[in-house]
Amino acid sequence: xxxxxxxxxxxxxxxxxxxxxxxxxxxxxxxxxxxxxxxxxxxxxxxxxxxxxxxxxxxxxxxxxxxxxxxxxxxxxxxxxxxxxxxxxxxxxxxxxxxxxxxxxxxxxxxxxxxxxxxxxxxxxxxxxxxxxxxxxxxxxxxxx
Amino acid sequence: xxxxxxxxxxxxxxxxxxxxxxxxxxxxxxxxxxxxxxxxxxxxxxxxxxxxxxxxxxxxxxxxxxxxxxxxxxxxxxxxxxxxxxxxxxxxxxxxxxxxxxxxxxxxxxxxxxxxxxxxxxxxxxxxxxxxxxxxxxxxxxxxxxxxxxxxxxxxxxxxxxxxxxxxxxxxxxxxxxxxxxxxxxxxxxxxxxxxxxxxxxxxxxxxxxxxxxxxxxxxxxxxxxxxxxxxxxxxxxxxxxxxxxxxxxxxxxxxxxxxxxxxxxxxxxxxxxxxxxxxxxxxxxxxxxxxxxxxxxx
Numbered sequence: 001x002x003x004x005x006x007x008x009x010x011x012x013x014x015x016x017x018x019x020x021x022x023x024x025x026x027x028x029x030x031x032x033x034x035x036x037x038x039x040x041x042x043x044x045x046x047x048x049x050x051x052x053x054x055x056x057x058x059x060x061x062x063x064x065x066x067x068x069x070x071x072x073x074x075x076x077x078x079x080x081x082x083x084x085x086x087x088x089x090x091x092x093x094x095x096x097x098x099x100x101x102x103x104x105x106x107x108x109x110x111x112x113x114x115x116x117x118x119x120x121x122x123x124x125x126x127x128x129x130x131x132x133x134x135x136x137x138x139x140x141x142x143x144x145x
Numbered sequence: 146x147x148x149x150x151x152x153x154x155x156x157x158x159x160x161x162x163x164x165x166x167x168x169x170x171x172x173x174x175x176x177x178x179x180x181x182x183x184x185x186x187x188x189x190x191x192x193x194x195x196x197x198x199x200x201x202x203x204x205x206x207x208x209x210x211x212x213x214x215x216x217x218x219x220x221x222x223x224x225x226x227x228x229x230x231x232x233x234x235x236x237x238x239x240x241x242x243x244x245x246x247x248x249x250x251x252x253x254x255x256x257x258x259x260x261x262x263x264x265x266x267x268x269x270x271x272x273x274x275x276x277x278x279x280x281x282x283x284x285x286x287x288x289x290x291x292x293x294x295x296x297x298x299x300x301x302x303x304x305x306x307x308x309x310x311x312x313x314x315x316x317x318x319x320x321x322x323x324x325x326x327x328x329x330x331x332x333x334x335x336x337x338x339x340x341x342x343x344x345x346x347x348x349x350x351x352x353x354x355x356x357x358x359x360x361x362x363x364x365x366x367x368x369x370x371x372x373x374x375x376x377x378x379x380x381x382x383x384x385x386x387x388x389x390x391x392x393x394x395x396x397x398x399x400x401x402x403x404x405x406x407x408x409x410x411x412x413x414x415x416x417x418x419x420x421x422x423x424x425x426x427x428x429x430x431x432x433x434x435x436x437x438x439x440x441x442x443x444x
Contacts, residue, residue, distance in 0.1 A: 030193050081243060083190035121189045122206035 005106045010095040017115045025120045033087035035094070039077050050077070051135060060085045062132065064139035070101045072140055076132075084121060088112070088129035092136060101144035105137055147263070148179045148237040156268075158369035160410025164403075165268045165366070166239055168277055175199050181232050181288070184271070185252040186243040195281035197241065197274060201230040201288060205248050205396065209255050215419075217298065223259050224293040231288030234261070234296075241267035241274065245360035251399040254416055258298045266403065269365040276363065303402070305389045305415035307423055310348060311430070314441045317382055318351035319390040321401045322421065326393070327353040329434040341393075342425025346432040348391065349439040352380040356397040359404045372409055382411065391417035391424070 006014075017025050043049055043063055050061035060078040067073070074096050076089035096104055108114075112129035151170040156162035174180055175198060182200040184192045192202040203209065208226055211218050218226070232238060238261065242249035246266055256264045267274070275281065300306075305313070325331040329345030347353070358375055361367050367375075376382050388411055390398040395418025402416040417424075424430055433439030 026190060026193065030190050033190065080194075081191065082188050083194050084188045087190065119212075120207070122204075122210075124206060125189065 005108060006111070007095065007099055007103055007107065009097065010107065010111060013091055013095050014111070014114055017117065022116070022120045025116060029087040029091075029117065029121070030083055032090040032094070033083040036076065036078070036086045036090040037093065039075055043075055043077075050075075051139065060089055060128075060132065062089070062136060062139070064136055064143060066101055066140060066143040070144060072096060072099055072101055072104045074136055084125060085128060088132055091115075091129070092132055096136070101140050104140050105144075107133065107137075109134065147235075148174065148177055155368075159366075159408040161407040164265050164407040166265050167268055168274050168279060171197070171239060171267055172279060177237075179235075180237045180239060181230065182239050182241070182267075183230070183232075183249075183252065184242055185240055185249045186271070187248050188243065191243055191271075193283065195283050198280055198282045198284070199286050200241075201232075201286060203230070203252055205251050205255075209252065217255055217258065220259070220295045220297045223298075224295045227261075228293035229290050231291055232293060233291045234294055235263070237263045237265065239265050239267055241270045243271045245272070245357065245364040245400070246270040247356070247397060247400050250403045251396045254303065254399040254402055257303055258300060259296050260299060269363055272364040303406070303415055305391075305417040307417075307419050307427060307430070309415070310389060310391075310417055310424070313387070313389055314350065316387045316389070317380070318348055319376075319380060319382075319388060319398075319401060319405075320347045320351040320353050321356035321390055321392045321398045322347075322353075323355055324353060324436075326421065327351075328436050329432075342421050342423075344425045344432055346425070346434040347421075347439075348424060349431050349433045349442050351391075352438060353436075354380050354401070356392065356400045359401065366404065366408060369408070372404060376405065376409060382409075384411075386411060387413040389415045389417050391420040393421045394418065395420045 017028060020028060050063045060076060063075045065073040074093050076093055078085040078089055109130065112126050112133060117126050150163040151166040153167050153170065156165045182197050183203050184196050184200045185203050185205060186192060189204050189207065209217055238256065240249040240253050249266055249270060253264050253266060320327050327347045331345065354375060359367055359372060382388060388405055390401045392398040395416055398416050398420065402414055405411045405414045431442040
């Protein structure tokens with residue numbers, strides 16, 4: 001992976017995880033989980049608009065908006081009882097904020113594997129985050145002009 | 146000193162009442178030095194959001210599975226894990242977790258592989274504890290490490306491998322996955338690789354009994370009568386049967402294993418942890434698609 005294609009916020013999040021001991025990476029993931037914003041009303045009232053990410057062990061739903069200026073906005077929701085999944089979603093919501101469709105599509109697919117979380121949460125669970133990213137990209141492709 | 150059993154009348158109906166404790170019982174014994182409470186969840190971070198005071202955490206994936214081989218940890222790693230959590234060989238361990246104790250039952254089954262004798266489940270698990278408004282804390286207990294002996298796993302009695310299943314035809318098999326997984330309708334999501342199997346369906350002759358049917362709405366186990374109706378009357382099990390349960394990776398079937406072994410008292414029950422991720426990808430093993438159980442394959 002080259003940093004040429006990795007947006008600054010995602011790179012910062014990665015470096016923050018890698019600077020910590022494995023145990024503390026879990027705590028950081030929990031902080032992200034707690035920061036996942038609530039869905040805006042237009043989605044909270046319309047669960048049918050959201051796409052379920054089946055590969056995650058816990059239910060997580062996402063929806064991507066692409067503005068006329070081609071700026072991507074990712075919305076995600078997962079239950080409080082699924083903090084790991086919430087943490088994964090929150091990393092992407094923060095890391096992809098204000099990026100253009102092209103920038104999102106250029107994010108390396110293996111980004112979730114670069115956070116040093118495999119040891120802390122297991123490779124199986126990290127795969128759930130990879131699925132979140134790939135579904136986000138697919139929705140961007142569908143919605144970008 | 147051994148910790149007494151929970152005398153709740155509900156548990157007396159089961160074959161091995163000593164394997165369950167109630168939330169009330171546990172609440173009163175949280176400070177008992179002979180007892181350690183262990184939380185085991187599907188979500189690796191759930192414990193960190195709040196847990197029963199004094200409880201330690203054991204994660205099914207990062208603690209109990211070998212990081213390299215598809216197998217459980219060995220005796221040395223298990224001894225290190227338990228000793229480090231202040232659990233001695235004669236400690237009473239009470240396990241609880243999310244999702245009707247699905248993962249706690251898996252941990253209990255792994256403890257059984259190592260012959261840890263006194264291991265019990267909190268009936269209703271994490272959900273019931275919370276629903277009753279009982280205390281949670283984010284404080285991680287600082288338990289003094291103790292010596293836990295290095296015990297080699299004994300897999301024969303409660304664990305089945307693929308070859309055991311192939312040799313088992315003619316005896317009952319219980320498939321605890323969802324009906325869609327059982328029929329083979331669902332193996333993967335179109336266009337998305339999962340860690341699923343290459344083929345869909347079920348092992349010939351297996352009865353479909355989704356694991357969660359054994360759990361009541363409040364996450365506790367259903368009554369003896371209800372469980373008998375499901376596993377004996379419906380699935381056709383009877384006394385003396387040699388039973389193998391399986392799911393996708395052996396987690397949900399640990400829950401069923403607990404029900405059959407400890408609540409209904411079947412002597413010979415094994416969990417096939419290779420389950421569908423192994424069977425559904427293995428070359429030339431028999432598979433049945435659709436809702437019918439299928440026939441015993443001819444050798």
